[in-house]
Amino acid sequence: MKRRDLLKNLIVFLPVSRSFFSCAAQASGTAPIQGYDPDNHLYGMGIEVSKCIGCGKCIEACKTENNVPQEPFFCRTWVERYIVRNDKSVAVETVRTTQKETRAAPNEKDILRSFFVPKLCNQCEHPPCVQVCPVGATFQTRDGVVLVDSDRCIGCRYCIQACPFGARYLHPEKRTADKCTFCYHRVVKGLLPACVEVCPTQARIFGDLKSKASQLVRFQRMNNVHVLKPHLNTEPKVYYSDLDGVVT
Amino acid sequence: MNSELTHRLSELLEQVTGFIYPNEIEIHWSILIVVYPYVTGLVAGAFILASLVKVFNVVEVRPTYRLSLLTALAFLLIAPLPLVLHLGRPERAFEIFLSPNLSSAMAMFGFVYAWYLMGILLLEIWFEYRRDLIVWARQKRFPMSFLYRVLALFSTDISDKAVELDSRAAKIITMIGIPSAFLLHGYVGFIFGSVKANPWWSSVLMPIVFLMSAIVSGIALVTLLYMIITPLRGKPIDIRCLDKITSYLFYAVIVDFALEGLDFIHRLYESEESVKILSALIDQKLFISVLVMQVVLGMIVPLIMLVAVKAGRLNEDLRKLFYFTSCILIQIGIFSMRWNVVIGGQLFSKSFRGLMTYKMEVVGVEGLLMAAALLIAPFLVLAVLLKLLPAWKEAEEH
Numbered sequence: 001m002k003r004r005d006l007l008k009n010l011i012v013f014l015p016v017s018r019s020f021f022s023c024a025a026q027a028s029g030t031a032p033i034q035g036y037d038p039d040n041h042l043y044g045m046g047i048e049v050s051k052c053i054g055c056g057k058c059i060e061a062c063k064t065e066n067n068v069p070q071e072p073f074f075c076r077t078w079v080e081r082y083i084v085r086n087d088k089s090v091a092v093e094t095v096r097t098t099q100k101e102t103r104a105a106p107n108e109k110d111i112l113r114s115f116f117v118p119k120l121c122n123q124c125e126h127p128p129c130v131q132v133c134p135v136g137a138t139f140q141t142r143d144g145v146v147l148v149d150s151d152r153c154i155g156c157r158y159c160i161q162a163c164p165f166g167a168r169y170l171h172p173e174k175r176t177a178d179k180c181t182f183c184y185h186r187v188v189k190g191l192l193p194a195c196v197e198v199c200p201t202q203a204r205i206f207g208d209l210k211s212k213a214s215q216l217v218r219f220q221r222m223n224n225v226h227v228l229k230p231h232l233n234t235e236p237k238v239y240y241s242d243l244d245g246v247v248t
Numbered sequence: 249m250n251s252e253l254t255h256r257l258s259e260l261l262e263q264v265t266g267f268i269y270p271n272e273i274e275i276h277w278s279i280l281i282v283v284y285p286y287v288t289g290l291v292a293g294a295f296i297l298a299s300l301v302k303v304f305n306v307v308e309v310r311p312t313y314r315l316s317l318l319t320a321l322a323f324l325l326i327a328p329l330p331l332v333l334h335l336g337r338p339e340r341a342f343e344i345f346l347s348p349n350l351s352s353a354m355a356m357f358g359f360v361y362a363w364y365l366m367g368i369l370l371l372e373i374w375f376e377y378r379r380d381l382i383v384w385a386r387q388k389r390f391p392m393s394f395l396y397r398v399l400a401l402f403s404t405d406i407s408d409k410a411v412e413l414d415s416r417a418a419k420i421i422t423m424i425g426i427p428s429a430f431l432l433h434g435y436v437g438f439i440f441g442s443v444k445a446n447p448w449w450s451s452v453l454m455p456i457v458f459l460m461s462a463i464v465s466g467i468a469l470v471t472l473l474y475m476i477i478t479p480l481r482g483k484p485i486d487i488r489c490l491d492k493i494t495s496y497l498f499y500a501v502i503v504d505f506a507l508e509g510l511d512f513i514h515r516l517y518e519s520e521e522s523v524k525i526l527s528a529l530i531d532q533k534l535f536i537s538v539l540v541m542q543v544v545l546g547m548i549v550p551l552i553m554l555v556a557v558k559a560g561r562l563n564e565d566l567r568k569l570f571y572f573t574s575c576i577l578i579q580i581g582i583f584s585m586r587w588n589v590v591i592g593g594q595l596f597s598k599s600f601r602g603l604m605t606y607k608m609e610v611v612g613v614e615g616l617l618m619a620a621a622l623l624i625a626p627f628l629v630l631a632v633l634l635k636l637l638p639a640w641k642e643a644e645e646h
Contacts, residue, residue: 091267130351132353134348135347135355152347154341156334161445169271176337177336
């Protein structure tokens with residue numbers, strides 16, 4: 001073989017073999033669930049703010065289901081407690097699950113209103129994290145979920161900087177980015193995400209935006225829904241009912 | 249889980265003021281990411297200075313031409329190190345070249361870097377040194393003679409025609425090099441400026457501010473190096489050269505100052521929802537590094553000194569002293585600017601309700617010592633390069 005031919009063949013062979021191996025890896029690692037077609041679904045979540053009691057069961061369930069480190073610095077989902085005082089000042093804190101609450105109970109007379117807001121990855125339609133990932137390790141599935149391929153992530157943390165919602169963290173053991181997946185491994189089997197499953201008040205409603213009969217579409221029909229930081233145009237797919245204006 | 253990390257984060261948690269999202273406690277881009285734009289800025293700035301000679305025929309600056317090129321190369325060779333060391337999975341760093349995500353500003357790093365290193369800097373240096381390499385290959389003994397032959401890529405033609413061709417090639421490469429240098433550093437600014445989630449970074453001016461500050465820091469560094477190395481060689485400092493360079497430096501600092509001032513006033517005047525937290529950020533976290541180090545020491549004092557030199561008829565020694573001091577202050581100012589952008593942008597919560605703290609490690613991969621080592625390394629590389637490729641022989645002949 002001439003040297004020129006060898007080089008030519010190499011130029012073709014290297015990318016082709018690479019894509020072949022990546023296809024093979026995909027096939028072996030995440031074999032599609034039988035009968036499941038991602039094109040027929042588009043997942044989202046509704047949150048009925050007035051129903052959340054701040055019990056933190058969703059946080060615990062998420063950590064257990066997804067092997068999220070127990071420390072409070074790593075969360076795929078969390079719950080914020082808002083207290084708006086009579087003087088309009090706002091106090092916010094995160095509901096803790098790992099330690100006994102030590103916070104002083106606020107003086108009831110001083111409170112104008114108070115509520116809990118569960119947070120998680122918003123599975124944006126236009127996710128900035130996917131846009132900035134230099135190696136394509138963060139990607140959007142056809143059924144609308146943003147996932148991280150931890151075998152490909154290089155741990156540069158640009159996605160963590162780009163997420164406006166603080167939904168991502170660097171997994172301390174894997175040293176790669178991590179975030180809520182809507183429990184994708186459960187959802188494709190027809191199960192609910194762990195946080196939705198355990199919520200005692202059904203404050204979280206999971207569903208398929210493509211199915212008119214889904215609970216989520218019904219939730220959107222029956223409520224005034226808002227998304228977080230709409231001005232950033234990321235088009236979140238986590239919808240909040242009657243969201244208070246002070247929530248950021 | 250790593251108990252040291254838990255301990256560190258628990259400590260930081262106690263220093264949070266206000267409310268932050270739980271995942272925000274860890275400051276992800278450390279001092280190494282401060283070093284990276286500082287170092288690439290020096291590359292771009294040094295190259296722009298070199299281009300003054302080649303493209304704009306500023307003869308006074310000629311003594312610094314080769315020094316500028318070698319400085320740019322030395323810093324460019326070290327530039328990727330802080331990035332790779334900072335990765336969670338450094339062994340996968342090469343993925344940026346193999347499977348780049350084309351919508352990612354960061355993924356372009358590989359291409360911009362490779363283009364600048366291979367396409368511009370090495371080529372220009374080669375054409376600039378080719379004749380000398382051939383001469384040295386003939387003069388020196390083995391193994392140096394062989395090394396120079398290899399570096400000259402075994403070319404042997406030093407006829408006037410060939411040397412003329414070298415010079416023309418270097419000029420053309422510099423012409424392509426100027427926009428490339430702009431691209432290299434403008435792109436670093438874009439990495440920050442395009443993050444819409446972060447109001448401290450998100451600004452259309454960011455690439456251009458990065459670029460101007462790069463030019464400022466690069467010119468100041470080459471001036472410093474020239475002022476240090478020349479007496480060490482036992483040669484007199486060419487004061488005409490210094491006057492000219494610092495005059496360019498003066499204009500660059502003015503433009504940089506104006507741009508940063510514009511950015512600041514624009515933010516203050518628009519007073520978007522983030523203005524409160526950003527004011528708190530400057531007030532509580534960055535007061536010393538923004539106002540004292542970046543603005544006063546890094547810009548206003550050097551500007552006053554450079555104006556004093558221009559306005560007053562100072563004698564040569566005093567001018568040199570003023571130039572030297574202002575160049576050092578400018579380095580401090582530009583490094584502080586990188587710090588304020590990179591670290592400052594991570595010290596406030598995206599909920600706009602609280603501030604975090606950055607506690608720098610001393611040892612550790614992302615610690616102070618590593619950062620210091622990465623800042624010293626380019627000077628060692630430069631020392632080797634200067635030994636191998638003397639920068640002044642030709643200049644003296646002219």
